[in-house]
Amino acid sequence: MELVRVKLRNGKTVIIRRFWPKDKEKLIEMYASLSNEAVQWGMPPYTREKLERWFANLENYISLVAFYDNKIVGHAQIYKNPHPRRKGTGGLIIYIHQDFHNVGLGTSMLKQLLKLAREEKMHRLTLWVVADNKRAIRVYEKMGFKIEGIMKDAYFGAEGNYHDELVMGLILNERGSHRNM
Ligand SMILES: CC(C)(COP(=O)(O)OP(=O)(O)OC[C@H]1O[C@@H](n2cnc3c(N)ncnc32)[C@H](O)[C@@H]1OP(=O)(O)O)[C@@H](O)C(=O)NCCC(=O)NCCS
Numbered sequence: 001m002e003l004v005r006v007k008l009r010n011g012k013t014v015i016i017r018r019f020w021p022k023d024k025e026k027l028i029e030m031y032a033s034l035s036n037e038a039v040q041w042g043m044p045p046y047t048r049e050k051l052e053r054w055f056a057n058l059e060n061y062i063s064l065v066a067f068y069d070n071k072i073v074g075h076a077q078i079y080k081n082p083h084p085r086r087k088g089t090g091g092l093i094i095y096i097h098q099d100f101h102n103v104g105l106g107t108s109m110l111k112q113l114l115k116l117a118r119e120e121k122m123h124r125l126t127l128w129v130v131a132d133n134k135r136a137i138r139v140y141e142k143m144g145f146k147i148e149g150i151m152k153d154a155y156f157g158a159e160g161n162y163h164d165e166l167v168m169g170l171i172l173n174e175r176g177s178h179r180n181m
Contacts, residue, residue: 009103015110019063024055030072038098041130054105064109064117073097076109076116088123106139122172130155131164
């Protein structure tokens with residue numbers, strides 16, 4: 001994938017491209033700078049140790065970053081499940097820095113990420129999202145993800161209450177050629 005320039009609704013232009021190993025420290029910095037609100041429905045903490053586990057297996061990921069002013073302001077990635085019985089399937093996560101929420105960056109990053117997944121002939125993506133995370137659900141639905149199930153009380157919020165979590169899925173290549181590969 002080439003580098004993609006996107007003008008956001010806040011007038012700022014970001015660059016979206018694949019994550020390179022030399023971006024590690026900048027990605028660690030982005031996760032360290034996320035506000036409590038940005039990780040409200042996530043699985044914090046996003047420590048160096050956690051990210052190092054991604055970096056150690058980069059061949060299993062399709063990973064994109066968005067840059068503004070030489071800083072990473074968004075990260076979206078697919079984990080490609082390496083087990084043969086999970087061939088062509090993967091999980092998706094996305095985190096946008098709070099200064100760039102709701103200005104179209106998440107939508108732009110996911111469009112690019114799904115394009116790459118389709119180019120790689122991936123078949124299916126799965127994600128879990130807390131049912132209260134309305135903005136994320138809206139973006140996933142815009143991308144074609146469908147709600148496939150509800151996990152009652154699966155997420156224990158920082159405020160001390162249980163929340164439902166949705167399982168969402170997207171079939172990328174209904175008649176994907178990978179099946180015969
Ligand atoms: C969820 C997230 C990835 C979305 O990315 P984003 O760049 O903020 O979203 P975008 O600006 O591309 O799109 C937001 C959409 O949601 C809509 N939206 C915003 N708030 C909403 C709400 N409370 N209810 C419903 N829709 C809402 C917007 O109108 C927009 O839709 P539109 O394009 O049809 O107008 C981003 O906000 C984020 O990183 N949040 C924190 C981390 C997180 O929750 N990650 C997902 C964990 S599963």
